[in-house]
Every structure is written in structure tokens, then in C-alpha cells.
Amino acid sequence: xxxxxxxxxxxxxxxxxxxxxxxxxxxxxxxxxxxxxxxxxxxxxxxxxxxxxxxxxxxxxxxxxxxxxxxxxxxxxxxxxxxxxxxxxxxxxxxxxxxxxxxxxxxxxxxxxxxxxxxxxxxxxxxxxxxxxxxxxxxxxxxxxxxxxxxxxxxxxxxxxxxxxxxxxxxxxxxxxxxxxxxxxxxxxxxxxxxxxxxxxxxxxxxxxxxxxxxxxxxxxxxxxxxxxxxxxxxxxxxxxxxxxxxxxxxxxxx
Amino acid sequence: xxxxxxxxxxxxxxxxxxxxxxxxxxxxxxxxxxxxxxxxxxxxxxxxxxxxxxxxxxxxxxxxxxxxxxxxxxxxxxxxxxxxxxxxxxxxxxxxxxxxxxxxxxxxxxxxxxxxxxxxxxxxxxxxxxxxxxxxxxxxxxxxxxxxxxxxxxxxxxxxxxxxxxxxxxxxxxxxxxxxxxxxxxxxxxxxxxxxxxxxxxxxxxxxxxxxxxxxxxxxxxxxxxxxxxxxxxxxxxxxxxxxxxxxxxxxxxx
DNA sequence: AAGTGGTCTAGACCACTTT
DNA sequence: AAGTGGTCTAGACCACTTC
Numbered sequence: 001x002x003x004x005x006x007x008x009x010x011x012x013x014x015x016x017x018x019x020x021x022x023x024x025x026x027x028x029x030x031x032x033x034x035x036x037x038x039x040x041x042x043x044x045x046x047x048x049x050x051x052x053x054x055x056x057x058x059x060x061x062x063x064x065x066x067x068x069x070x071x072x073x074x075x076x077x078x079x080x081x082x083x084x085x086x087x088x089x090x091x092x093x094x095x096x097x098x099x100x101x102x103x104x105x106x107x108x109x110x111x112x113x114x115x116x117x118x119x120x121x122x123x124x125x126x127x128x129x130x131x132x133x134x135x136x137x138x139x140x141x142x143x144x145x146x147x148x149x150x151x152x153x154x155x156x157x158x159x160x161x162x163x164x165x166x167x168x169x170x171x172x173x174x175x176x177x178x179x180x181x182x183x184x185x186x187x188x189x190x191x192x193x194x195x196x197x198x199x200x201x202x203x204x205x206x207x208x209x210x211x212x213x214x215x216x217x218x219x220x221x222x223x224x225x226x227x228x229x230x231x232x233x234x235x236x237x238x239x240x241x242x243x244x245x246x247x248x249x250x251x252x253x254x255x
Numbered sequence: 256x257x258x259x260x261x262x263x264x265x266x267x268x269x270x271x272x273x274x275x276x277x278x279x280x281x282x283x284x285x286x287x288x289x290x291x292x293x294x295x296x297x298x299x300x301x302x303x304x305x306x307x308x309x310x311x312x313x314x315x316x317x318x319x320x321x322x323x324x325x326x327x328x329x330x331x332x333x334x335x336x337x338x339x340x341x342x343x344x345x346x347x348x349x350x351x352x353x354x355x356x357x358x359x360x361x362x363x364x365x366x367x368x369x370x371x372x373x374x375x376x377x378x379x380x381x382x383x384x385x386x387x388x389x390x391x392x393x394x395x396x397x398x399x400x401x402x403x404x405x406x407x408x409x410x411x412x413x414x415x416x417x418x419x420x421x422x423x424x425x426x427x428x429x430x431x432x433x434x435x436x437x438x439x440x441x442x443x444x445x446x447x448x449x450x451x452x453x454x455x456x457x458x459x460x461x462x463x464x465x466x467x468x469x470x471x472x473x474x475x476x477x478x479x480x481x482x483x484x485x486x487x488x489x490x491x492x493x494x495x496x497x498x499x500x501x502x503x504x505x506x507x508x509x510x
Numbered sequence: 511a512a513g514t515g516g517t518c519t520a521g522a523c524c525a526c527t528t529t
Numbered sequence: 530a531a532g533t534g535g536t537c538t539a540g541a542c543c544a545c546t547t548c
Contacts, residue, residue: 337545
């Protein structure tokens, strides 16, 4: 059996062997990712076993394994020995703090309470539109909220979402919901945040932020501008957070 | 040949089979890491080929491969197809920005100029000693420097180093040196920074920082507290940086 | 041509979970 | 007992670099 799967001379090209000459395991990684994107398996569910996928794609188990290893490294799936491989979900405690890096200087990190100030549909400002890769003026959802740690307001978030993906997202629906926002997006709207980029700055609190966060105007705040992406690196959320960092800090590890 | 290497009944235990029952490839990863720590191969040099290492450790090439894959994922080594596997170094451009996350809002990122304000040996304050895992009062090197981007002072760093590891580090030696500080530490003192944790906050500039950074007292600054580690997770550096973020930002990716 | 890392296969056995 | 992911081996061939 030839080891090279990329169209050995004479063999009819299968569905895997397109014009691109990527390694087999990367092609299979792409195929599995597309199935995940299509929702063929829902968050929390098991995907087929390595043997089944190997049979489906007509490759060896080792090749499927390498593809799934890469997906697990990107947190798209979670491996559990003896049980199977599962679609990652924002509901499992393991994922809670991957997108919330604010940590108390002393004591344990625990999930904050959310208080929503507003949630309405607006036209995208040009800057937001650029980041979301849509046209200025297109419909977006704008929401503002405060995160409370031990009852104290610490974070003020301003969040823009692609309007087309979040129809029916209302203030009422938000206030009913407990737990991380990305869990709601995943369960109620079928949009899974996979990855984000952030830009951090120190700024002074403006009058409005100062009022909401109950600090003096001009107080130094940590500004965090985030763009979040779903499958295929499609941007779906833009967020601007202002953090009070007198008793909390943004934790980061340089690998 | 039995697939399980962990002391099959009757077989005499080799050097790899200690009391710990870790997978073979992890044991080999540890052994290679210890060789790197001992300086058996210097930064920039090639380590032995996979076949050689497989022979040395009496395992298959695939097992060595998995160990090296893990080391490459942690940036301890760099793989180059057709050439070999090389000990990572802070001198290659690839590594320059792994520990410098400050990026201009517009334009390309380029390496800043360093200006050293002081460098002297002092006794470790208790807080620094705790982070460096040494005793309060032990000798440490304290240095302060400014980083200039396009000629403008943007970063003020205060750096503490374990005294025992950096004998002979003087202000003169620093000012002669061009390029990243971690490159000097690696070449001149044999200390390689592998990994770091950072805590970010927004603070107001105090009088001294304001003077050095040429801003008004109270200006919001991004405070970055870093602890850097070498092999074996030994802390060797504590650093406190103050960043002006009016035209730069701290770039972070949430994987 | 020789040597290196990169991919792929096939088969074995292990550790863990569920039935 | 059966099924899952996890480890290990042995061997083949490919892509790339150097001699």
C-alpha cells in the first residue's frame, strides 16, 4: 500500500484528494471541523470513535488520531479516555475562565453576577462593522452589562453582536439566564465562540463609566477590546470591557 | 516485543523505568529537558537526530518523535525539516516578540531601543524574595530601564534577578549590548527564560514614573508584573513594567 | 546520495469506562 | 466483555536540505 495518499498515479481521486496538497490528517481535521460547524454533533455530545471516523474517511486510525489531537489542542473537542471525544461546550466548568481572565488578588476565582443595563438592535458604527466584517449600518445587537464580584461592580462591558445571528435576543431573555454569556450564545443561537483577540490599555474612567462602576471620574481602568471568532475565523462579537483593577488583575501566561 | 515498557514481569528495570509510571515519551521528554538544562547542547545548536536519540534511549523513533513534539510545542526546541531539531534561542527573530506584547496601534512592530537608568546589587525585599523563591535579604540584581519606541519613552521597567545567577552584570555591560535582554541572559549567563506569568493592571503614574516617561502625574499606565521561569519552573526574574498605552496596546490572544 | 524531519499505515497492548 | 482513547512499535515513503 502506498504511503502517499495524494493521488498516486492511476488511482481515482477520492473526495479527500482535491487540488490542495495538504497532509491527509489536516484535510481530515478540516472535514471534522466542517461537521462541527454544521452542527452534525452538538456541544457536549460525543463525536464518532476514531475507528468509525477512520472507516468513514478511509484512512488509518492513527491519521484520524492526529487530526483529533489538533482539534483538542485548539479546544474544539475534549478527549476523555475510555468514554470518547466530545464537542467542547462553554457550559463545562473547565471552559468558564478561558475567556474571563480577571482574577481577584486574594482568594479563589469564582464566576461573577451579571446585571444587564440595556440590549437593543442598532446600526453598526463603521469601526464595529469593520471588525465584524460587515457593512457599516448593518443590524447589530448592542448590549451593556456590569459584572459584580462579591456584589461590587468591577467590570463594565459593551458588546456588539452580528444582528443576523442573534435574532430574538432581548433584555428579558438575558436577565433570565444564569451562567456565562457564551453558554447562552451556544445553546440558544447555535453560535460557538472559539477564539478571540484582545487589545489591552490603561484609560481613565469617563463620567458615564465612573457612575456605573461607582468610582471617581478619571480613575485608571483596564480597557479590554475583544474580537471573538467562531468556526472558519468568522468574527461574530466585538466587546469593550472596562475593569477596575485595584483588587483584581488580568492574568496572562506567556508560554 | 511487549508494548508496555513499564517493567514487564521478569525484565530487569532499565534507567527509564523508575518508581514513577509515566508514559515512555514523557520520561524521554524529561530526559531531553534535563540535557537541555545541563547545557549538553547550546542554544542555536542542533540536538541529535531522532534516530540517534531513539538508539540512545532504546525506544522507537516514533516515541522520541512524540517527546520532541511536546518540547517543540513548549518552544524549548525548534524543528526544521531536512535540517534537524535545534535548541531554541532568544536571538532568533521568531522569539523576539514572545515576551514583548506591546504593539503600536498603527504600523509595524519593531524592537525598541533600551536605555538603562541603573543596575546594582541589593538585598531582596520580602515580596521579591517570595516570588523568586529565595530568602528576604538574599542578593539580587536590581535594574531599571526605559524602552523607547521611535525615540519616545513608552515603557519603564524595574527588574530583579537572582543574584547568584547573574554575577558580573553591570550597567556598563548592559549599555554595550544591543538586542533583547533575554538574549544577553542566555548568552552571557547561561540562563534561558522559558515561560512567564503576568498580572496586568491599570494604575496612575506616580511622580517618579511620570518624570521618566514624560507624562503628567496620574496618567493611566498599564502595569505588568511578570515572573519568569527557567528549566524546572525555577523563577529567576521578577519584573514590573509601566506602559504608556495611548498609542500602543498589549496584544493578547485567547486560544 | 545521504541524512533529516514529516506523514501514513498496521497491528499490538494498556488504561479506563460502561454494559 | 466490549468499546473507547492512550501508548508503543516497525517499517514504508515523502519533502526538504546539505554534501
